[in-house]
Amino acid sequence: MFTTFVGMTASSTVSSASASGGSSSPHRPRQKKRSQVARACDWCRVHRIKCDNDHPCSNCKSRGRQCSNSGAMKSTTLPHAYQEIERLRQRVQELELELELPKERKADNDKTVHELNTQSSVPPGTSDERDLDFQVGGGRAKRFPEGIYISTARSPQKTWYGSSSLFYFIGRINTFLTSALQETHSAHRMLPNSASFLLDAPTTVSGEDHSQGGRLVAVPTDDPVNAGDYLTPTQEEYFLDLFWQSYYTSFPILDELEFKEHYQSLWATSDKERRPSALVDIVIAVCMQYGMARLPGVGRGLSAASRASVNDNDATIAGRWHYRRCQTLLSSQLESPTISTLQCHILCSIYLCCGSFQNMADNACSLAVRTAYMLGLHLEPPQTMPRREKEIRKRLWWTLYVLETKMSMKLGRPFLLHDSSTTCSLPADDREIAMLSGSSFAPLGENVTWLTWNLHNTKLMLAARTAYTAFYDNVPNTSNVCNAQSITERLEAWLKGVPEALKTKRQNNGAPFSTDLSALEVEQFTPLWLQRQRLLLELMYHNLCTNLYRPSISFALARAPDPLTDRAAMKCSAHAMALTHMMHQVLLSTPILAGWHEAFQWQWNAAMTLVGFVLAYPQGASTQAARSAIDLAVAVFENFGNSFAVAASAASIMSDLSAKVDLFIVQSQGMHGVAMQLARNCEESGDEGLINGNSTAAQTLDGPLRFDDENAAEITGVLAQSIDIFAAETYNDLDWSGINSNFSDQWAFTQQ
Incomplete structure (x- = not known):
């Protein structure tokens, strides 16, 4: 500004001299007014000469100097300066952390022998993997996303499963066995022969040979809405009655009275054929899948190879025609969904999950999530709404929350539902609402009803998800790599609130929800639905604990003992053994869990975890107990194998792995x-x-x-x-x- 002021003064002096009539100086043309410059460059300002707005300015350009006038906007006020300082400080922290992460990862990789080809979840050809360590627009570091690309269906196309999934753990076991036994193994040989390996959808395969590359392929089927492929009214009634004693008490998303009224209305025009209903069809499909699997001795007398072969009579794809018709009918409801639409999506996800269609089940669950948001179920219901309707909306939302949380943690994929967008409170379980729901289950005392199980199951999933998020959403360090104490505290806090009416008693003063391997004391005259609720709650508890502690199992051939990691690995093994002992006693002595597909999946998860534990700790106090539990798991799979092929295939795989473990x-x-x-x-x-x-x-x-x-x-x-x-x-x-x-x-x- 000083230079500009001097220039203006000189110009004014010359003009005054001309006006006074001075004849000594020749006439000069009037100078063009110089453009205003907000701030001169550093060189011009130091030498107090005129500067311009060029980039660089004309003075620096003519003298070949580096001009500071780059054209970038600079902080001209104190608040702007503070913002710039804070931005630069945050960027420095990000860059420092970014430099530290590769060093930590390299050190970890040098300690272990399992090197999956797909340690990075970033597909080839994408940007730098380190960019995934940070949230977009924020500086909070997140755990590096590990995972595995593997084909879990008949298609050669591979899909991604995260580090918390069993598929990733199987990949680690496979890599370790290949290195330790000096043999070539394939991870696909450790996956049971489920319907997902044969079919694009839960439909059917022809009896003719349509194999390609050693795998059966699906053949075109007729119109899925063909009434000739469905049940008679009497058969439908049987499976619908089965629903109220099985899935209804575990997934209370329907109103029994409303559903029965809706079903009766479908027969108003004919007594031979009911009108189509997506909700009725998917309920029947789910119950056919469960009902066919619980029939005793379906696979008895067959060879092991025949039992492990999936065909069009397998229980896991029973009800496929009703499922497909449900999908056809749902296509017309996508633009204007209703509560019934959401109920169908949830039941479709359950049906597909029990059939081992992992990715299809995940897709169905994601449709249910978006539908729930469309219906506004994540918000607290209005006060003007009747209590009966409010509670069914709450149960729908939290049942979906539990389903989606289980699905995401099991497959190692990001959550779709988030607490930050939820204002819906937990559902009630008092006697009044239990009676309003239209069910005739008697109260159990201690303010416990048939809805209490759903409430505590939801709280269990909330506690497990908190521990899961604390571990997987942060950069690995000494405080959260194997923070077994944090996991234990969260789950023990949940356990303190579980009423005694939802606990299965133990013989010889054993403790429920413990890992003491004490025998169960099954009450003979307790309703079947209550016995199942008790067992499912405890089995889910052990399954979640097994998954949360499993990252501590390391397959390093040479490493220094780590008390924290080893203790967490022992806890993982203890919970897997507790689940196996419970399953073995219940299946071989009671019909409580007969045909329950999710229980089989929990047992498969526990058995593979025990295999990994024994390989990681072949010499230890608990190794022999874990190895014995693997034999019990084989007996469980053989029992399930009498009902559906995937379990018989699991028994064969586990027997083969047992021999390798012994070796x-x-x-x-x-x-x-x-x-x-x-x-x-x-x-x-x-x-x-x-x-x-x-x-x-x-x-x-x-x-x-x-x-x-x-x-x-x-x-x-x-x-x-x-x-x-x-x-x-x-x-x-x-x-x-x-x-x-x-x-x-x-x-x-x-x-x-």
Whole structure:
């Protein structure tokens, strides 16, 4: 501004001199007025010369200097300056954290041998993976998204499952077995032969050979609304009655009186054929799937291969015609959905999940979520609405919340429902609303009704989701990698509120919801629906605990013991064993869970977790108990296998994995024996280089051991003493080349 002022003064002086009539100076043309400059560049301002708005300015351009006038808007006020400082400070923090994360990931990867080809969830060709560590527009760091791309259906197209999913854990087991046993394994061989491997949709396959590449393919079917493929009125009545004693008490999303009135109205014009109804069709489909699976001895007398083969009579796809007609009828309701539309979407997701159609079930659940938002169920119902209607809306919303939370955690995918957008309160469970719902179940005392189970099941899912989010939504560090204490505190706080009427008693003073493996005391005269509610609540509790603690199971061949991680892994195994023991007793002695598909899926999840635990801890106090629980799981699968093929396939897979687990245990015992023999030899010869206090020999070995023929013969003799469950030819077929090459690391692993 000083330069500009001087220039204006000089110009004014010249004009005054001309006006006074001075003849000594020649006539000069009037100068063009210079454009105003808000701020001169640094160089012009220092030298107090005129500057312009060019970028760079003409003075700097003519002198070849670097002009500070870049054209960018600068902070001209104090608030702007504070905002710029805060922005720069936040950006520095982001960049520092971004530099630290790759170092932590690399250190973690160096410690483990499981290296999935799809550690990153970013498909090839996308932007830098590190960009996913931060929320868009914010600076809060999130956990790096791990996962696995795997084909879980007949199509070769692979889909993504997150790190909390069982598919990801199976991938880790597969990679470890390939490395430890020096054999080639396929993760697909660890997936049961469900209908999802054969069909695009829960429909049917032809008896003719339509195989492609060793897999059956679906063949075109007739119009799904063909009435000739449906049930008679008497058969429909049977399956509808089955619904009120099974799924209705676990998913209270219907009003019994309203549904029965609606069903009767469909027969108003004919007594031979009812009018189409999407809701009635999907209820019948769900109950046909459950009812066919609970029939005793369907697969008895068949070979193992026949029982494990999915055909058009399999229970998991029973009711497929009703499901398909429901889908056809729902297509006309998508633009103007109703409460009935939402009920259909929820039941469709349940039907598909029980049929092992993982991605289809996820899609149906997402449709239900969007429909619920369209209906405004996430908001608190108006006060003017009748209480009966308000409570059914609340139960619908929170049942969907539980379903979507289970689905997302099971598949390792982001949640669709969020607490921040929800104002709907939890549903009531008092006697008045239990009677208003139209059901005739008697109260259970202690202010407990048939709706109380749904309330506590919802609270359990809220507690588990809080622990899940705390672990997976943050960058891994020492405080949340295996924060078993935090998980335990949240779930124990929930457990304190569970009434005694919803707990299954134990024999010999055992504690419900514990891992003491005490036998159940099943009350003989308790209604079947209440017995099932009690068992489902406790089984869900153990299943969630198993999943929350499972990331602590590490398949590193050589690592230092970590008390925090090891304790969490032990808890994971304890809950998986508790679930297996409960399932074994209930299935083999009662009909409570016969044909219950979700219970089978929980058992499959627990069995695969136990396999991983035994591989990670082949030498430990709880290894033998976990290995025995795997045998109980096989018996459970064989029992379920009498009803549907996927369970028979699971029994076959688990038997094969059991043999591999035993082989690995023998190898680890052999390496342990060899190490002890070497230690004794060193101690006798006075060699203190290998024996030093309580440290392991592996910590002092400088390189891999070299075995000549004499040493190999000695090792063979030591190993032979520990092998008592395999034939001699099995032992001779073992490939010890992998063990000889890195003996020290593998022996150190067995000392944990």
